[in-house]
Amino acid sequence: MSFGMKRGFLKQTQPVQSPTPNRKATLDTRIQFSEACRLYSENPYIVVADYRSSSPHGFLFLPSKSDARLVIVDSLDNIQAISKLPLWNDPWPSPPESTAFMIKDCGPAKSLGMFARRPIARGDLIALERPVYVARQALKIHVDQRMVFDNAALAGLSPASQASITSLHNCQPEIADGHIRGVILTNAFPANIPDLAEPRTALFPTLCRANHDCRPNAHYSFCKDTFTGRLVAVRPIVAGEEITVGYIDVAGPRAKRQEDLKRYRFLCACKTCSLPPGLAAASDTKRSALAAYFASMKDAKIPPGATLARIKELIRWAEEEGLVQAASLMSLSGLRVASREGKSEEALRFMVTSVNHTRSLEGNDSAAVHTFASKTGLSVAELLTALDRESIDHKIFGQLA
Numbered sequence: 001m002s003f004g005m006k007r008g009f010l011k012q013t014q015p016v017q018s019p020t021p022n023r024k025a026t027l028d029t030r031i032q033f034s035e036a037c038r039l040y041s042e043n044p045y046i047v048v049a050d051y052r053s054s055s056p057h058g059f060l061f062l063p064s065k066s067d068a069r070l071v072i073v074d075s076l077d078n079i080q081a082i083s084k085l086p087l088w089n090d091p092w093p094s095p096p097e098s099t100a101f102m103i104k105d106c107g108p109a110k111s112l113g114m115f116a117r118r119p120i121a122r123g124d125l126i127a128l129e130r131p132v133y134v135a136r137q138a139l140k141i142h143v144d145q146r147m148v149f150d151n152a153a154l155a156g157l158s159p160a161s162q163a164s165i166t167s168l169h170n171c172q173p174e175i176a177d178g179h180i181r182g183v184i185l186t187n188a189f190p191a192n193i194p195d196l197a198e199p200r201t202a203l204f205p206t207l208c209r210a211n212h213d214c215r216p217n218a219h220y221s222f223c224k225d226t227f228t229g230r231l232v233a234v235r236p237i238v239a240g241e242e243i244t245v246g247y248i249d250v251a252g253p254r255a256k257r258q259e260d261l262k263r264y265r266f267l268c269a270c271k272t273c274s275l276p277p278g279l280a281a282a283s284d285t286k287r288s289a290l291a292a293y294f295a296s297m298k299d300a301k302i303p304p305g306a307t308l309a310r311i312k313e314l315i316r317w318a319e320e321e322g323l324v325q326a327a328s329l330m331s332l333s334g335l336r337v338a339s340r341e342g343k344s345e346e347a348l349r350f351m352v353t354s355v356n357h358t359r360s361l362e363g364n365d366s367a368a369v370h371t372f373a374s375k376t377g378l379s380v381a382e383l384l385t386a387l388d389r390e391s392i393d394h395k396i397f398g399q400l401a
């Protein structure tokens with residue numbers, strides 16, 4: 001069997017019937033059942049783990065080679081949709097071997113972390129990596145069954161891929177017999193695929209080493225076209241600086257952030273969380289105002305009563321707090337309100353701010369930046385220079401309107 005299997009890697013095989021198809025099966029019986037249900041995937045690198053909510057057990061489709069690199073845990077119909085993505089025709093991306101970062105120990109509190117080896121510019125891609133494990137977040141399955149199922153699915157991976165997962169940090173070591181569940185709870189990043197409604201999570205051997213900061217200097221996103229996680233610098237990072245991401249919604253006051261971080265079992269002591277009382281209160285005021293604005297946006301619509309003056313203030317606050325994603329959303333709000341009010345000069349200003357934020361989040365090499373460049377008739381390098389100047393050049397940016 002070769003990797004030449006282009007589309008629909010899943011064989012149209014009938015699931016093997018359980019010798020004991022009993023919903024009340026014991027844990028041991030369930031393991032035996034999983035073992036009995038091993039089928040084969042035609043893609044030599046992918047373990048497909050189909051969990052049907054209507055069945056008490058999952059089915060594993062194991063690849064024909066011993067170097068399986070990715071487990072997809074999902075329902076059969078979703079797996080079939082994923083299997084139709086054209087990306088499987090391309091060679092498997094190499095693990096990130098970057099001159100930009102290194103993984104090193106950063107003390108007993110944080111354990112390992114990712115650090116810049118050299119200065120990294122805003123919008124630069126720091127790392128791109130294909131996950132080892134992708135799963136639908138909500139499977140209608142009891143937590144014990146889920147653990148058994150995840151363990152059985154991961155056992156189908158190559159030893160190297162298994163080791164890349166089991167060596168990840170586990171912040172919940174009390175889950176003794178379910179190490180993998182602790183690893184997933186500690187490390188899972190979102191891996192949303194726009195065509196499939198439900199959220200998904202992914203484990204990455206390298207990206208999962210990035211620690212949290214409430215003013216993160218990098219942005220993680222999942223690219224469904226390449227089925228890879230991307231880490232992009234949202235502002236310039238100096239050599240030796242730790243590269244961090246936001247695990248939670250960081251546009252909120254400290255107490256809320258600390259509450260949301262509890263599931264990762266650490267008390268955040270980043271610079272923002274360690275501000276002296278006066279500055280901490282000012283930071284909380286700005287972040288609470290941003291959170292309130294987002295909470296009152298329904299279906300990405302402008303909250304009632306939003307004014308350009310307030311939007312500009314919130315963009316300034318988001319930028320002061322280093323919250324690029326929040327600033328980006330606010331710029332889009334500004335663009336909509338200015339357009340609605342027929343204020344074309346203001347709209348253009350918001351658009352340039354928004355393009356600049358998009359470039360910081362998605363990367364200088366992203367599809368969005370290429371699209372902006374082609375619309376303006378500039379090369380990507382020329383567009384980035386124009387954006388760096390932050391001057392509103394009508395000849396350039398007017399084309400985007």
Ligand SMILES: C[S@@+](CC[C@H](N)C(=O)[O-])C[C@H]1O[C@@H](n2cnc3c(N)ncnc32)[C@H](O)[C@@H]1O
Pocket residue numbers: 109110111112113168169171186187208209210211212213264265266267268269270
């Ligand atoms: C995704 S892992 C990050 C990499 C991890 N430090 C390692 O050694 O592999 C998440 C875990 O790292 C630790 N961590 C992440 N950010 C932290 C921070 N700002 N302060 C303390 N611990 C942190 C927590 O134990 C958390 O559960």
